[in-house]
Amino acid sequence: MDVRLRLDAGSGQLRLSHHSPCLHPHPWQKRTGPRSRLVAFRFQECQWKNDLFLRAVLAGMAVKITTTNLQRLDVTNRLRDSTLLPRSPVCYDDGVTMKHIIIGTAGHIDHGKTSLVKALTGIDTDRLKEEKERGISIELGFANLALSDDLHLGIVDVPGHERFVKTMLAGVGGIDLVVLVIGADEGVMPQTREHLHICELLQVKRGVVALTKVDLVEPDWLEMVQADLKEFLAGTFLESAPVVAVSAVTGQGLPQLRTVLREAAETIEPKRHDGIFRLPIDRVFTIKGFGTVVTGTLWSGTVRVGDEVVVLPVELRSRVRRLQVHGQTVEQAWAGQRIAVNLPGLEVDQLSRGDLLAFPGALKPTMIFDVSLALLKDAPRVLRNRARVRFHLGTSEILARVVLLDREELKPTEETFAHLRLEEMATALAGDRYVIRSYSPAQTVGGGSILDPNPPVRRRAKAPLLEHLKVLQTGTSGQQVERLLLQAGPVPITLDALRVSASLDETTLRREITRLVEGGVAMALGAKGDLGYVHRLSYDRLAAEILSRLEEFHRQDPLKDGLPKEELRSKLHQVGPVLFTRLLQGLAETQRIAIDREKVRHFLHHPTLSAPEQAVKDRLVAIYQKAGFQPPDLEPALAQAGADSKTGITIFHRLADEGTVIKIKDHFYLHRDHYSRAKEMLLGHFTLHAAISVQQFKELLGVSRKFAIPFLEHFDSVKLTRRHNDERVPYA
Numbered sequence: 001m002d003v004r005l006r007l008d009a010g011s012g013q014l015r016l017s018h019h020s021p022c023l024h025p026h027p028w029q030k031r032t033g034p035r036s037r038l039v040a041f042r043f044q045e046c047q048w049k050n051d052l053f054l055r056a057v058l059a060g061m062a063v064k065i066t067t068t069n070l071q072r073l074d075v076t077n078r079l080r081d082s083t084l085l086p087r088s089p090v091c092y093d094d095g096v097t098m099k100h101i102i103i104g105t106a107g108h109i110d111h112g113k114t115s116l117v118k119a120l121t122g123i124d125t126d127r128l129k130e131e132k133e134r135g136i137s138i139e140l141g142f143a144n145l146a147l148s149d150d151l152h153l154g155i156v157d158v159p160g161h162e163r164f165v166k167t168m169l170a171g172v173g174g175i176d177l178v179v180l181v182i183g184a185d186e187g188v189m190p191q192t193r194e195h196l197h198i199c200e201l202l203q204v205k206r207g208v209v210a211l212t213k214v215d216l217v218e219p220d221w222l223e224m225v226q227a228d229l230k231e232f233l234a235g236t237f238l239e240s241a242p243v244v245a246v247s248a249v250t251g252q253g254l255p256q257l258r259t260v261l262r263e264a265a266e267t268i269e270p271k272r273h274d275g276i277f278r279l280p281i282d283r284v285f286t287i288k289g290f291g292t293v294v295t296g297t298l299w300s301g302t303v304r305v306g307d308e309v310v311v312l313p314v315e316l317r318s319r320v321r322r323l324q325v326h327g328q329t330v331e332q333a334w335a336g337q338r339i340a341v342n343l344p345g346l347e348v349d350q351l352s353r354g355d356l357l358a359f360p361g362a363l364k365p366t367m368i369f370d371v372s373l374a375l376l377k378d379a380p381r382v383l384r385n386r387a388r389v390r391f392h393l394g395t396s397e398i399l400a401r402v403v404l405l406d407r408e409e410l411k412p413t414e415e416t417f418a419h420l421r422l423e424e425m426a427t428a429l430a431g432d433r434y435v436i437r438s439y440s441p442a443q444t445v446g447g448g449s450i451l452d453p454n455p456p457v458r459r460r461a462k463a464p465l466l467e468h469l470k471v472l473q474t475g476t477s478g479q480q481v482e483r484l485l486l487q488a489g490p491v492p493i494t495l496d497a498l499r500v501s502a503s504l505d506e507t508t509l510r511r512e513i514t515r516l517v518e519g520g521v522a523m524a525l526g527a528k529g530d531l532g533y534v535h536r537l538s539y540d541r542l543a544a545e546i547l548s549r550l551e552e553f554h555r556q557d558p559l560k561d562g563l564p565k566e567e568l569r570s571k572l573h574q575v576g577p578v579l580f581t582r583l584l585q586g587l588a589e590t591q592r593i594a595i596d597r598e599k600v601r602h603f604l605h606h607p608t609l610s611a612p613e614q615a616v617k618d619r620l621v622a623i624y625q626k627a628g629f630q631p632p633d634l635e636p637a638l639a640q641a642g643a644d645s646k647t648g649i650t651i652f653h654r655l656a657d658e659g660t661v662i663k664i665k666d667h668f669y670l671h672r673d674h675y676s677r678a679k680e681m682l683l684g685h686f687t688l689h690a691a692i693s694v695q696q697f698k699e700l701l702g703v704s705r706k707f708a709i710p711f712l713e714h715f716d717s718v719k720l721t722r723r724h725n726d727e728r729v730p731y732a
Ligand SMILES: Nc1nc2c(ncn2[C@@H]2O[C@H](COP(=O)(O)OP(=O)(O)OP(=O)(O)O)[C@@H](O)[C@H]2O)c(=O)[nH]1
Pocket: 107, 108, 109, 110, 111, 112, 113, 114, 115, 116, 135, 136, 137, 138, 158, 159, 160, 161, 212, 213, 214, 215, 216, 246, 247, 248, 249, 250
């Protein structure tokens, strides 16, 4: 059935406002007014967590839903509490009903990018005195344009000068749509080409081409430039992009440009609000009275006033004091907006462009990435293994070495896998695009995507590594998740960590991990995997290792009845307590091991003593029984029992484990009968006296000071007695 859903702006409730006979009195509906009913959704089951659906719903468009998706409700609270909708109604306007798209300019110096932005928005993005004096853009410029009630464009104007490509790269990182600006008088020039390459490498989704300064050229010249342009754009992502001839001076073509911008923006899937919050910082400055402010394009997620945040990789913490979007103070900002964040407690010189704002603990900076890397067709030369390059990610530029994994050099147009060894820390998510430029002269030569943002430090064999990266690059989402679990080996990997490494959204991730667990491929640790997941192969490998370690242990020491748990765990490489406990539990349940308090033994191991060993054991018992409260030291006792020290100790420990002898102190053991007797005598003393001195205790048991002191200390430690002045009194 088709129904109409509408957002009630006042209450923040979703209303079902379509009359459909089959909907009429259904139990899950609650009548709230003559023409509307409240509905709620079974969120886990519906596939509606994507923005497009929400946008449709909230914009009041008809959406196909089925009764299975609707459930009896008491609506608003559940809507608000769910992750589906933002919590406060005020956010609906900004974050969900309004679409936020970032467009960036690109193109050769002086081709009219800044003039065009000004003609479209009225905003002059060249703010610096030096920019005015030299007539060129030096820094990134920002403007905004509301194309309709529900479509808002943030604009990043970049400099075209070849020396500022680095700045251009910092600006273009988060854009959804590029306006490639080409002066009709000059046509395609070097930075037209370089900027286009950069947009391709970063996989900017869409673009339009503005042929500017048409007022300066004759029609036949324009035609020639247009023909050139067609050739230039062939085979690129702008091949069929609209080309609009405009003039910032006469205003010619501006209405058409607005139209094509709107059309292009409408088809763009907005950035994910439910993603991990990331703001690559492009500017840092202070505002009197407020302190440090950073700005950037919000790549994914959302942020609110009051949120605790961390600047990476410097790991400086702060709390969002104020948030602004296009000069308006807001409570919450959404992916796809240009935002300014006031960060109290941080100094301007502690931060810089290239840093990243995130939530604490969500992301881990690293100095190595595993990547796919392609060299541009126009790259001036081959890229040699271990070449030093400029690595551009987000708003940062970091020097790095490219370690090619399967060749000594990469030729133009070729693509391969590589490690990027960075000279400074950086932070990425799987799937992030990056660009590399040659070290000197600085020229854009290639780029690709981050396949593993936190690869393990250990060296890995080439062939499996290449295979691993191939799966991360082209595998299905299920294969990717399985790969990452395999790579993590015995270290449980949490859903949050998978979100960073798998370039998958949360819904897909949950679905895949559930499928793997249900299929027996992965094991969930803790309640529903909150302590992480491990691959079944890693689990089985460890289980087998535990069994073989126990076999080995029993072979070496057949008399011992078990290996202490912690000793066993320390023999297993990298196994944490959670997985270890789970392994023991699993092995015990399937009767492959037996656990006796702190000791573990192979299920089939039953230590039995030979006749001579049994004789030693009996003699030891007799020695301790006879010795009363003043037993010999261990060594002489073993010698007296006629045992060699290794076997003797093992047998003795078994006596201790069984509780036949009780440890008072190192090498000072008592037969359990004497131990109980001593305890009774002491308690008997306390029925008549409030305290006992060492001297009295010596006399009570008839022992020397050498035995009395450790005895009393032992009773203190088991909380039978405690010290009071120079005496002992009952503990309680
Ligand atoms: N006649 C004419 N001049 C224009 C037009 N657009 C820009 N100009 C002029 O071209 C010059 C460069 O314009 P900008 O907008 O600064 O060029 P830009 O692409 O932003 O330059 P950079 O940012 O330095 O790369 C200025 O003198 C503008 O007045 C146009 O449509 N017609």
